[in-house]
Structures are given as structure tokens and as C-alpha cells.
Amino acid sequence: MTNQGVDLLTINSGEAEQPFCYTVGLEGSKFLTEIRDNKRFVGIKCPKCGKVYVPPRKVCGPCFTEMTEWVPVKDEGYLHSYTILRFAFLDPETGKEKPVPYGYAFIRLDGADTDFQHYVEIKDEKKVKIGARVRAVFEEKRAGKITDVKHFVVID
Amino acid sequence: MNGVEDITIIGVGQTAIEREKPADTFADMAYEAVTKALDDAGMSIDDIDNIVTTSNDFWDGRTISSMAVNDAVGAGLGKNITTVEGDGTFSAFYGMCRILSGSYKNSLIVTHVKGSISDNIHITNGIFDPIYMRPIGLDSLNTAALQMRRYMAKYGISEEQCAKVSVKNHANALKNPYAQIKKTFTLEDVMDSRLIADPLKLLDCSPISDGAAAVIISGEESAKKHKNAVKVRGVGYCADAYFLGDRDLADANALDMAASRAYESAEIVDPLSEIDVAEVYDAFSYMELMWYEGLGFCAPGGGGKLIDRGVTEMDGKLPVNPSGGLLSGHPVITGGLIRLIEACLQVRGDAGDHQVKGVKTALAHGVNGACGQSHCVWIVGR
Ligand SMILES: [Zn+2]
Numbered sequence: 277m278t279n280q281g282v283d284l285l286t287i288n289s290g291e292a293e294q295p296f297c298y299t300v301g302l303e304g305s306k307f308l309t310e311i312r313d314n315k316r317f318v319g320i321k322c323p324k325c326g327k328v329y330v331p332p333r334k335v336c337g338p339c340f341t342e343m344t345e346w347v348p349v350k351d352e353g354y355l356h357s358y359t360i361l362r363f364a365f366l367d368p369e370t371g372k373e374k375p376v377p378y379g380y381a382f383i384r385l386d387g388a389d390t391d392f393q394h395y396v397e398i399k400d401e402k403k404v405k406i407g408a409r410v411r412a413v414f415e416e417k418r419a420g421k422i423t424d425v426k427h428f429v430v431i432d
Numbered sequence: 433m434n435g436v437e438d439i440t441i442i443g444v445g446q447t448a449i450e451r452e453k454p455a456d457t458f459a460d461m462a463y464e465a466v467t468k469a470l471d472d473a474g475m476s477i478d479d480i481d482n483i484v485t486t487s488n489d490f491w492d493g494r495t496i497s498s499m500a501v502n503d504a505v506g507a508g509l510g511k512n513i514t515t516v517e518g519d520g521t522f523s524a525f526y527g528m529c530r531i532l533s534g535s536y537k538n539s540l541i542v543t544h545v546k547g548s549i550s551d552n553i554h555i556t557n558g559i560f561d562p563i564y565m566r567p568i569g570l571d572s573l574n575t576a577a578l579q580m581r582r583y584m585a586k587y588g589i590s591e592e593q594c595a596k597v598s599v600k601n602h603a604n605a606l607k608n609p610y611a612q613i614k615k616t617f618t619l620e621d622v623m624d625s626r627l628i629a630d631p632l633k634l635l636d637c638s639p640i641s642d643g644a645a646a647v648i649i650s651g652e653e654s655a656k657k658h659k660n661a662v663k664v665r666g667v668g669y670c671a672d673a674y675f676l677g678d679r680d681l682a683d684a685n686a687l688d689m690a691a692s693r694a695y696e697s698a699e700i701v702d703p704l705s706e707i708d709v710a711e712v713y714d715a716f717s718y719m720e721l722m723w724y725e726g727l728g729f730c731a732p733g734g735g736g737k738l739i740d741r742g743v744t745e746m747d748g749k750l751p752v753n754p755s756g757g758l759l760s761g762h763p764v765i766t767g768g769l770i771r772l773i774e775a776c777l778q779v780r781g782d783a784g785d786h787q788v789k790g791v792k793t794a795l796a797h798g799v800n801g802a803c804g805q806s807h808c809v810w811i812v813g814r
Contacts, residue, residue: 279455286454286549289493298562308563329678331564337673357585357681359577359629365553369567380574380629382582382677391677393565393578406585422564 303332306346311425312418317349319388330388350386351412352431355405357382357391360398369423383410383428395427403430436697439528439664440655441812443473443648444773449612449761452548453642458492459504461644462544466505469540469646473660477506480648482536483513486523486543488765490555505542505646512536519543519713520769521798521808524647525669531651538652543766544644552640559802561675570676572715572802573637577629579681579803580718584631586682587733589721591631595622596739597717598635598759604746605756607785610770612641612761622717635759636717643763645770662776662812665793666700668693671806679803687726687797687807695728698793698811703728704743704750707811709778709788710795711771714757719804720744723797724752727809746788754778754786768798768808775812 277284300308303320307330310316320332324339330349334342358381367374379398382391397413398404410428418424445468447453447461456464462485470477483505485498494500498515507513516523520543527539556572583589599619605611617635625635655661670690673679691703700706710727714720721735729750730738738744744752753759755774758767775794777783793813800806 277454284454296562300563304563331675337678357578357582359574359581359632361574361629362627363629365569365571365573367569369569374569380568380570380578382578382681390675393570393677394568406581422567 301334303334307332308420308422308424311414312420315351315414317351317385317412319347319349321345321347327389328387329390330385330392347387349388353383353385353388353410355381355396355408355410356384357406358396358404360401360404379404381410381428394425397427397429400430403432408432435532436528436664436667438651439531440650440658441647441662441664441776442650442655442658442660443469443475444646444776445469445472446610446645446770446773447643448610449641449643449763451612451639451641453546456642458487458497458544458546459501461546461642462501462542462646463504465544465644465646466540466542469648473648473658475538475648480506480538480540481511482527482530483507483511483540483542484516484523484527484530485513486516486518486520486765487545490558491545491547491550491764493550501542501544505540518765518800518806519798519808520645520766521772521796521810522669522768522800524649524769524772524810525667525808527649528664528667531649537650539649541647541649541769542644543769545763545765546642547640547762547764548642573632574629575676575802576716577632580631580716582680583682583718583722586680587736589718589733589736592619592623593736593739594636594718594721595619597714597720598622600739600745601714601753601757601759604754604786605760608755608760609784610761611756613639614760632716638715638758638762641761641763643761643766643770645766645773647769647772660780662779663814664810665813666694666697666811668697668809669807671801674801674805676803681803683732684722684726684804684807687723687804687809688728690807690809691727694809694811700811703795704730707750707793707795708791709754709775710750710752710797711755711757711774712752712797713768713771713799714753714759715762715767715799717759720752720757722804726807727795727797751788754783754788768796771798772796772810775810779812779814
């Protein structure tokens with residue numbers, strides 16, 4: 277492209293990477309190791325408002341209160357919202373295109389008061405709807421990451 | 433110096449919004465917006481005693497990106513220049529507060545973004561928590577789809593009602609010389625456009641854009657008599673939880689609170705009757721309907737009926753986004769400041785072909801964060 281007779285140039289940022297090693301923290305580490313070692317979800321409960329958070333973290337925002345009480349949360353729940361991706365994007369984990377279609381959902385796990393976000397399997401699209409009961413499917417090999425949960429499947 | 437009643441907006445400037453600006457660096461875009469705002473105000477850079485910039489390090493591809501425009505925005509050597517994260521309405525809020533502190537007289541607010549030079553999916557994926565949300569690929573599009581479905585399910589809003597926003601705003605953009613997309617779309621065009629992440633279709637989404645904007649805010653007594661003088665009557669700012677799963681995404685609670693604060697200051701009791709025109713952050717079609725509710729133009733869940741009744745059309749009781757909004761051009765970061773500029777032009781009677789008749793009071797709205805995490809609401813008037 278030219279402008280006023282000048283070739284308009286661009287410079288590519290190149291292949292340089294800036295990797296981070298994110299701290300998961302105490303609450304997050306317990307949450308992810310429970311998934312890795314026991315295929316179980318745990319939440320954390322606010323002593324003031326009683327809200328159970330998944331994923332767990334140290335502070336209840338609205339109450340500005342520290343949370344220490346762990347509560348079990350089921351690996352089942354219901355779809356609070358969902359979308360089915362029809363357009364292929366690069367997977368941030370792999371840098372490769374993820375085959376479409378696939379589903380994302382807000383899942384309200386039994387025992388939790390917040391929505392957990394993950395993939396939902398869409399083999400039978402008609403069954404994927406708000407309120408549908410779902411169950412977590414775990415990966416065989418687990419590494420202490422959120423992707424140790426493979427996806428959720430509709431069990432209705 | 434007492435409060436917002438002493439604050440006047442006296443200069444505005446914006447670049448054309450374009451899919452890409454290959455001839456302009458970030459600094460070139462910022463310079464264009466600043467010189468236009470200074471010309472508009474009849475001021476020189478020497479009249480400015482402090483500058484607030486807003487940009488985004490991921491989109492700019494550098495850290496402390498806002499400082500890289502130092503020369504282009506006129507900070508030169510010795511002027512106080514600072515930065516606000518997020519959207520331009522928030523930097524304008526801070527620029528106003530600096531005047532209210534008594535330390536400054538004239539604040540220059542500048543925002544810029546180049547959406548064209550990188551991958552927006554990766555950048556908006558970077559909004560999210562790297563432990564739980566980023567690895568599964570959440571980004572601005574798929575989280576918007578999740579929010580849209582949640583909103584439709586809770587309140588019985590239809591896809592057609594959302595699509596009507598896109599039809600309305602694209603029609604309005606035909607008369608805005610700064611708009612990027614100037615094309616007429618029918619309801620069928622929007623409904624039949626490519627499915628991105630259902631229920632979100634291509635024409636429910638704002639485009640990728642480049643652009644910059646600047647505003648001059650004054651606390652000088654003489655500014656009240658300036659030819660451009662637009663009075664600030666109220667400003668409200670409010671944020672909600674970071675984790676999307678902590679909120680019910682069908683409700684705009686933070687906007688409700690931000691608007692209430694702005695209305696209290698402006699002594700507005702019935703916004704639908706007392707506001708003459710509104711420019712709101714329509715990053716996606718359904719969001720405009722949600723923002724009607726958060727802004728109190730109707731009750732929660734009433735956004736669909738409001739657009740059905742034509743209330744927010746150009747010839748309706750309260751025209752919303754006569755500029756064409758973000759659906760016809762969305763330079764992120766700059767988006768909200770352009771809403772404030774458009775509101776000021778409407779109050780001045782300088783909005784040209786998309787001028788709404790007899791505007792005394794206008795509303796501008798900016799958003800920062802995924803699915804409308806935080807909101808800033810401005811009420812300006814004569
Ligand atoms: Zn609490």
C-alpha cells in the first residue's frame with residue numbers, strides 16, 4: 277500500500293515469546309489437586325453471606341471477607357447458559373485451530389452459588405439447553421490444570 | 433471549585449473510524465484527535481495544564497503504551513501526563529476529578545487503539561483469568577454469546593429484538609461521516625448473517641477498528657461562556673465482580689448503580705422523559721437492550737419491547753446511538769469517549785446530519801471489562 281507516493285511499511289513482531297509461570301495460590305491449588313487426584317470439585321464458603329464459590333478464592337468480593345470453610349461440590353449440575361461455537365478460532369493453549377462446532381457453558385454445580393465455565397459436549401445439540409442436567413467427564417491423565425476436566429455431558 | 437456544576441467540556445476531536453489506518457502510527461492518530469479538539473476549543477496546547485491518556489498494552493503490543501504518545505498529545509517536556517486503564521469515559525472521569533481537586537484548570541483526555549494490527553481473539557482471551565478461564569479459550573465473542581443467551585432466557589428477549597438494534601444503528605451510521613460501516617441492513621440480513629457462536633451472529637457484533645479521540649474538559653469560570661460550552665450535570669462510575677460466574681450476566685447491576693449516581697447529581701428522576709438523546713456502548717446488539725434496562729429507560733427485561741415500540745429510533749422519544757454506535761465502528765478503549773463526544777455535539781447542535789432536534793440533555797455511556805463489568809455514565813447538557 278502506498279500513500280503520497282510512499283510505500284507504507286509494517287514491522288512484524290516476530291517469534292519472540294514471553295512465557296509466564298502463573299501462581300495458582302493456596303485455594304486454587306487445593307481446587308485443582310482435588311480434581312487431579314480425586315476427580316472431585318470443592319468450593320469455598322463465605323462466613324458472612326454464605327455464598328459458595330467455585331472456583332474458590334481467598335476473598336468474598338461483596339463482603340470483603342476472608343473465606344476458609346471448604347465445602348464439597350458435586351461433579352453434576354445444570355446449564356445456566358451455553359453457546360455453540362460455529363467459527364474456528366485459534367486455541368490459546370495449543371495455537372492451533374479448534375475444530376468446530378463445540379460448546380461452552382455456564383454450569384451451576386450442585387452445592388455452588390456461582391457459575392463454572394467449561395466445555396459442554398454437543399453430540400446431541402437438541403439436548404443442550406438451559407436447565408439441562410450435566411456431569412463432568414475427567415481426562416485419564418491429569419496434570420493439575422482446569423483442562424483435567426475434559427468437558428461436561430448432558431445426562432438428561 | 434465545588435462540584436460537577438463547575439465543569440465544562442469545550443473541545444472534542446475524533447479521527448474517522450476505519451478498519452485499518454496503514455498510514456498512521458498510534459501517535460499519528462492521537463495527534464490528529466488532539467489537534468482537532470484544540471481547534472474545536474480555539475485553544476493552543478499551552479492552554480492545557482494536564483493530560484490523561486488511555487490505551488491498552490496488549491492492543492498496542494508494548495508496555496506502558498500510553499506513555500509512547502507523549503509527544504503526539506502535547507505533553508512535551510514538563511507537562512503532567514498520566515494514564516487511566518480501560519475506556520475513555522473513565523479517563524475523562526479522572527480528568528474531571530483532577531480539576532475538582534483544585535490542582536488543574538484544563539484537562540486533555542486522549543484515547544487510541546489499533547484493532548487492525550493483531551489478533552483480537554487472543555487479546556480478549558487475555559482479559560480472563562489464566563488459571564480457570566483462559567485455558568478453555570474464553571474471549572469477548574463467546575462470553576458475549578453466553579451473556580446473550582442468559583439475557584434472552586431470563587427475560588424472554590428474542591433474537592429478532594436484538595437484531596433490530598443492529599438494523600437501527602447501521603441505518604443511523606449512514607449519516608455519520610466518522611462511521612466505519614455505512615451500509616443498510618434489513619432485519620433478514622442480520623438474522624441470516626453467519627452464525628459465530630449462537631445466538632450471536634456476525635451482524636450482532638461490532639467490527640474491528642482503528643481510531644483515536646480527544647476531549648478538553650475545563651474548570652475555568654470563562655469556559656462556561658465558551659461558544660462550545662457543554663455542562664457536565666452528572667457522572668457515575670461503578671464496577672461488578674471480575675469472575676463472570678459470580679454475576680447473573682442477564683442483569684446490568686453495575687450500570688444501574690452508575691446511572692443512579694449520575695442521575696442523582698443531574699436531578700433526573702425519569703430518564704426516559706428527561707434525557708433527549710443517548711449514546712451507549714453497543715459492542716453487541718443485545719447489549720444495547722440490556723443497557724436500556726440498566727440506564728432505567730425501562731424495567732429489567734423491558735429492552736425488547738422498547739425497541740419494538742420504536743422508542744429509541746431516530747424519530748422516537750429517546751433516540752439511542754444516532755451516530756450509529758459501535759456496531760458501525762468499534763475502536764475499543766476509544767469507544768466510550770466517542771460516545772461522550774457525540775453527546776456533546778448533540779447538545780451543541782453540531783451533530784450534522786444525525787442531529788436530534790432540540791437536545792437539552794444527553795447521556796453518554798462507556799464500558800470496561802468483559803460482559804460489561806464496569807460502567808461510566810455521563811449526563812451533559814446546556
Ligand atoms: Zn460474602
